[in-house]
Amino acid sequence: MVVQSSTDLMEKLSRLDILSPVDPEAVARWRPAPRLxxxxxxxxxFLGNRKANAEVLLASIKELMDRQFELQxxxxxxxxxxxxxxxxxxxxxLADRCDxxxxxxAD
Numbered sequence: 001m002v003v004q005s006s007t008d009l010m011e012k013l014s015r016l017d018i019l020s021p022v023d024p025e026a027v028a029r030w031r032p033a034p035r036l037x038x039x040x041x042x043x044x045x046f047l048g049n050r051k052a053n054a055e056v057l058l059a060s061i062k063e064l065m066d067r068q069f070e071l072q073x074x075x076x077x078x079x080x081x082x083x084x085x086x087x088x089x090x091x092x093x094l095a096d097r098c099d100x101x102x103x104x105x106a107d
Contacts, residue, residue: 026085036100039069045098046074047090049082053106061102 013020036042044065046058055078062074075097079086082105086094094101 033100039065039071039100041070041072042099043073043075043097044071045094045101046076047086047094047101047103048076048078049103049105050078050080051082051105051107054082054104057104057106058102061104065102 010020044062046062048054048058058076062076065071066074075094077090077093079090
């Protein structure tokens with residue numbers, strides 16, 4: 001397996017006139033949480049974007065995950081503006097109360 005450096009990847013994307021979906025400010029500000037060994041009995045967060053289909057999709061995912069992993073609890077919350085990142089208080093609430101978060105974009 002060949003591993004490319006992020007610099008090589010960015011140069012390749014630039015040559016192809018493709019913009020990276022990675023926000024460098026976000027990468028510098030946050031780091032991913034450690035991977036969970038299991039979702040069984042965990043508290044799940046479900047972050048919507050106020051679009052009707054996202055709400056339907058997240059509700060279905062929540063129901064399936066609750067059935068499969070017997071979630072201890074769940075928190076369903078919407079961000080205020082679908083095209084913007086979630087507000088700091090929403091992120092903090094999810095981080096404080098949830099073991100994992102699922103989000104969806106569905107138009």
